[in-house]
Amino acid sequence: QATPGPRHLLSIGDLTPNEFTTLVRNAAARxxxxxxxxxxxxxxxxxxxxxVAMMFSKRSTRTRVSTEAAVxxxxxxxxxxxxxxxxxxxxLLNPVNESLYDTSVVISSMTxxxxxxxxxxxxxxxLAEHSTVPVINALSDDFHPxxxxxxxxxxxxxxxxxxxxxxxxxGLKVAxxxxxxxxxxxxxxxxxxxxxxxxxxxxxxxxxxDPMRHVxxxxxxxxxxxxxxxxxxxxxxxxxDADILVTDxxxxxxxxDEKRKRLDAFAGYQITNELAxxxxxxxxxxxxxCLPRHPEEVADEVxxxxxxxxxxxxxxxxxxxVAALEGFxxxxxxx
Ligand code: CP
Ligand code: NVA
Numbered sequence: 120q121a122t123p124g125p126r127h128l129l130s131i132g133d134l135t136p137n138e139f140t141t142l143v144r145n146a147a148a149r150x151x152x153x154x155x156x157x158x159x160x161x162x163x164x165x166x167x168x169x170x171v172a173m174m175f176s177k178r179s180t181r182t183r184v185s186t187e188a189a190v191x192x193x194x195x196x197x198x199x200x201x202x203x204x205x206x207x208x209x210x211l212l213n214p215v216n217e218s219l220y221d222t223s224v225v226i227s228s229m230t231x232x233x234x235x236x237x238x239x240x241x242x243x244x245x246l247a248e249h250s251t252v253p254v255i256n257a258l259s260d261d262f263h264p265x266x267x268x269x270x271x272x273x274x275x276x277x278x279x280x281x282x283x284x285x286x287x288x289x290g291l292k293v294a295x296x297x298x299x300x301x302x303x304x305x306x307x308x309x310x311x312x313x314x315x316x317x318x319x320x321x322x323x324x325x326x327x328x329d330p331m332r333h334v335x336x337x338x339x340x341x342x343x344x345x346x347x348x349x350x351x352x353x354x355x356x357x358x359x360d361a362d363i364l365v366t367d368x369x370x371x372x373x374x375x376d377e378k379r380k381r382l383d384a385f386a387g388y389q390i391t392n393e394l395a396x397x398x399x400x401x402x403x404x405x406x407x408x409c410l411p412r413h414p415e416e417v418a419d420e421v422x423x424x425x426x427x428x429x430x431x432x433x434x435x436x437x438x439x440x441v442a443a444l445e446g447f448x449x450x451x452x453x454x
Contacts, residue, residue: 126452127247127254128443129240130262131305132334136312136342138446138454140285143271146435146442150272153192165449166195169231174222174246175257176202177236177372181410181436182257182265186234189440193449198230223249232448238373253447260301260373261331266409267305268439271313273432274363277405289314289344294361294400296320296354296390297416298381299327302367302409304335307348311338315346320357322384326350354388358398364390365407366416382415390417407432 131139152158171190175183183199190197206217219242226233227250235254237243240261247254256264271286280287293310295303299321307327310317319327327335327350339345351357358364369385370378395404406427408417421427446454 125251125253126447127250127256128264128447129243129247129254129256129259130334131264131267131308131312132262132338133264134312134454136285139268139271139309139312141454142268142439142442142446143275143286145445146268146272146438147275149441149445150435150438158192162445163192164194165445166190166193166231169195169448170229171195171197171232171234171444171448172226172230173197173199173234173257174205174207174226175199175236176207176238176242177258179236179257181433182236185265185436185440186257186444188437189444192441193444195231219245220249222246224251226250227252232444253452255443255447258301260371262305263302263409264305265436265439265443266302267309268443269432269435270306270407270409271309272435272438273407273428274315276431276435277428278362285313290316291363292316292318292361292401293363293365294318294320294357294398295365296357296388296394297366297385298325298369298371299331300367300371303327304331306365307335308338310346311335311348312342313346314342314344316349317346318349318351318357318359318361320351320354320388322388323352325381325384326352354394355398358395358400361398361400361404363405363407364395364400364421366390367409368411368413369416370413385415389415390421392418392420395421 173186187197207222223246232252233254234257235243235246236257237259240259243256243259275286293315307317335348369381406421408429410433
């Protein structure tokens with residue numbers, strides 16, 4: 120009988136609500152114990168003698184630094200492989216064009232995990248299909264699971280759970296104002312699973328594509344009181360009664376050629392204090408952004424204000440990476 124393959128983390132959809140909750144709670148617990156200066160030996164040796172390959176075909180600050188730092192904390196060796204470092208790829212700079220299949224088989228034969236940042240989601244899915252070790256998606260055109268574990272850690276810290284299942288966040292409302300992109304798709308999936316309502320405002324033509332809406336709403340299957348997804352083209356409508364306003368760049372990596380068109384299409388979507396007031400956000404509303412930030416999607420008055428959670432949110436990427444590596448590599452997917 121063939122042994123089952125390793126478990127991968129390609130999107131938040133791969134996690135049950137309980138598993139997602141455990142990863143967020145573990146991230147919080149590891150953060151506390153490391154900050155107190157007494158990390159237990161089982162934590163700091165979890166990856167000892169193990170190498171984690173980090174295959175990044177796009178730029179990164181947070182994902183790279185948090186993953187390298189997390190592997191180091193767990194006692195392992197992070198091996199960063201940029202797009203021009205290995206034979207994988209089809210770019211003009213890299214005419215060797217080794218296939219994803221060959222790359223996956225070879226790298227997984229020598230390492231304990233592949234963390235991959237790619238363009239098309241099928242690239243990371245293909246790596247996973249042929250890998251003998253866990254693959255963790257470090258951002259694809261469709262999903263960004265590590266970001267969303269960090270985001271829910273940030274929400275959990277800011278809105279401490281009262282009671283109830285999961286993280287006790289039922290009834291909270293998130294408003295996403297901007298492009299319907301990879302970060303939104305996993306955020307919305309997590310919101311549905313965690314009982315957090317999410318309202319999305321994107322300009323016409325930049326809303327959630329039908330197949331992705333199906334992925335997000337299917338996250339409600341088997342959940343007692345799932346969060347509700349609503350969509351509009353009017354930012355004020357999405358903002359009404361929101362606890363958290365969230366956005367991301369209007370021009371994701373790979374969309375640089377569309378910059379002019381996108382800046383025009385998103386005019387009026389910048390998050391400002393005035394927009395939040397006009398829309399009727401809750402009095403104590405908070406602001407989140409995965410970063411990197413560009414000035415057009417959020418005004419400085421919000422981004423650098425006490426409402427802004429962006430820097431704790433960025434730091435939480437480290438604790439999310441620790442929890443994910445522990446869950447998928449050290450504990451082999453038994454979360
Ligand atoms: N939020 C995020 O993934 O940032 P980087 O692109 O800098 O990794
Ligand atoms: N949506 C952005 C997120 C970057 C972390 C992008 O894909 O470029």
